[in-house]
Amino acid sequence: MCSLSECLVADRDRFEAGAPGSLDSGSVSLDTVAAAALDPDRAQPWAELGLKEDEYDRIREILGRRPTASELAMYSVMWSEHCSYKSSKVHLKQFSEIPQETVAGKMLAGIGENAGVIDIGQGYAVTFKVESHNHPSYVEPYQGAATGVGGIVRDILAMGARPVAVMDPLRFGPLDAEDTHRVLPGIVAGVGGYGNCLGLPNIGGEAVFDETYLGNPLVNALCVGVLRHEDLHLAKASGVGNKVILYGARTGGDGIGGVSILASETFDEEGPAKRPSVQVGDPFMEKLLIECTLELFRAELISGIQDLGGAGLSCATSELASAGDGGMSVELDTVPLRDQTLSPEEILMSESQERMMAVVEPDDVAAFLEICQKWDVEAVVIGEVTDSGRLSITWHGEEVVNVPPRSVAHDGPTYHRPYARPDWQDALQADGAEKLARPTSGAELRETLLRLVASPNLCDRSWVTDQYDRYVQGNTVLAQPSDAGMIRVDDQTNLGVAVSTDCNGRFAKLDPYTGAQLALAESYRNVSASGATPLAISDCLNFGSPEDPAVMWQFAQACNGLKDACLELGIPVTGGNVSLYNQTGDTAILPTPVVAVLGVIEDVTKRTPTGFQAEGEQVYLLGETRAEFSGGEWAHVVHGHLGGLPPKLDLAAEKALSQLLIAAAGTISSAHDLSDGGLAQALAESCLRNDIGVEVALSGDAFEQLFSESASRCLVSVTPEAESKLLELAAAHGVPVAKLGRTHGGALAVASYFEVPLAELRSAWAGTLPQALG
């Protein structure tokens, strides 16, 4: 599923910047299929709807006539970038070449469904997906972020799963920029306001600051759902004569955006937008929709189901019909409206939130409606499944749509956009951070550590995450600031899942292929550090304009990198989302392929926490440290530098580390992956978690040891009794291991260099966001 308002808002810039003045803004009488036959040459505003001339010609060819206004609206949104993936699909299709199975078994549903479904054993399955809501969140931060959560939750619900957790990877402009102070509080409050009201624990996520996101923040939203194998529901409309029921919120004018030009009789280029193009969320309605839908599943009253997200009814009717018996008839007059003045085109396009569509056997309709009534959810039969092979929609008894549904849902254009390695890439890669001036003395290293822990990307996130309910449902085993979030799935057997999202966009800018792999590796490592076995990934690929060959090259490289890494690590891509046109003027965001990894753990009581647990633990570093600083936090914070090559990634070493961490769960006391900020940051966070100090001694160059961001490393602590077991396991898995010291006292102490009392460390680390944001 796409988020249409993404493209509408992105496209809106084009309307405002230079929309041609020749819109057909005269009076709009009902445009029917019959009228289209009689009036074949009517000028239609296809260009203003974002269609290209050849796309419009293709629609005429499919239909053998000009489209009606309603049909044109449907094709235009369904063939938009966000719904049709027209620029990205040639690169995405390689993900389906990855074997569709995990170490726990075959995938129960894969790419193409609302969200992939993975077997996790004991008869349970999980589904998870990460999606973007970037552009709406810039225009209207609170509602944009809130409805982003709502949309992904309905995707998960439509698979028959109970949503059990959410997570939000966020990207903002610089913390000290004025607009960040408009955007960030609204986005965080929106994520919290919606998710908290649904009773879904928010168990992690990211908040990253970089100047390229200033005019284009990223709001990605992830949801995890759990179901029993037998409860899997796929989006299709099968069974001729089955009824199509629309239930949930009423349909209003929100989220229509640019499409309203079709219907507006008073459209005025100079005037304000007729209706908000960002949808408004009602989380209470969504909570009722969740409980109501789960009860409908339990009562076995649903033959097929689809959520209404981007492109609203256009998307749901055409996708359900084309996945089923191929035909559907809908009486649009029956759709419950919030605004009685809406035209059929607007009803078809509306992105009003909190709506679902179900296909129900005629004998079950009464029981279906009764359950909806119990939950005060409005439900109406709006049509039925046919074997006509056509999607036919009527309005006041006249046919306004008659199309092959597949042509709308799946036969959109495919672009082979030109892509080329940008001419600046070589110069960028040649400008490595390894040559920058480094701190050497103990005092300089100490000051560097304090400066880094207080920097926006490394400081305490609790200003953000404290606005999210992480405890509701009572199954949260790990949440931020742990490396991964972990949820108990079954409180009798203690089966659980862990999930993490990561991406360092600077690495991806330096080398998109390796950068995407590093994002995957970090997420994979985080899940492994918690003791869970990584099973699958979902990705949210945020990039600039596909019309820029340099951006397309970044995108293609990132896809190739992800696919190759998945093959090597043996984990499939279960689905995801692409968000393009993330740029301000000619400046694209850092390429940001956010990767979510989901893992399973058989017994959550054996999970490995993040952070030192007690005095007297022995502290070890797993993995190999090289002098790698390019794209890292030290170069970014201290030198404002971006250049060079990102850290090397050896996927075999990453896999060995992962297997070691999984095997060591229950043996080690804590684990914290090394990523942004390197060992120094991992030590600081491990100390601050439970206010337990550490004394370490470093061999070799102290600066390199502390601040390198080499991949495939993890900091672990272990009781003296379990120390030999850890060493045995490390040897068995071929993972380099080095003893650093032990937990002790009230300071982070690096022998012969410096010591920072934890109170001073905490004050630096915890003060940044509250001071900036209030």
Add this chain to the structure above:
Amino acid sequence: MVTFPGSLDEVDAARAIELAGGEAVGLWHGDADLKGVDAVLLPGGFSYGDYLRCGAIARFAPVMSQVIARAGEGMPVLGICNGFQILCESHLLPGALIRNDHRKFGCLDQRVVIRNNTTPWTNAYEVDQEITIVLKNGEGSYVADEDTLDRLEGEGRVVATYVGNPNGSLRQIAGVTNERGNVVGLMPHPEHAVEDLCGPGTDGLGFFTSVLGSLAAS
């Protein structure tokens, strides 16, 4: 345990009751029927969306007529978070809960001091015992007029106070009880602190063992 549309923490509350050794019975907001339960728990959440004023609609739910009647007869009633708001709106408890002084939703591991251990919900604790449970709300700032606050303190009806003041509550009040002592409203969530695995320890379990002990004793 009552489910209103928009209740969120009823599953956690049921788990807490069962971990303490009790039996959790689900009650539906639309049924004026308490199904013979011995005590009532109003869970946290956003009843009816709480778009008007927290708890303002829930107090009119059919089930509340029974809860109010039985509370008057001395049945133990605990309202947590949104449940506390509903009890205030129902006038079973004095005062009101308004938006946090920092204007944000806050989810914290919060230290709380038990001030009154004579209620059926707190008798497993010592007076002045400090416990850590979860505080999570957007509108948790307890307010009442000065006379009411003086009376609550004077009569020992402040059940719990915060260590520090996370939301601007007057006199750091985290929970209060009615004159009879059977109805308790509490802003923080003891039901999220009943297992070491999924919360900040088990300090919250005492609320549930307290009421089971009280019921067994009567």
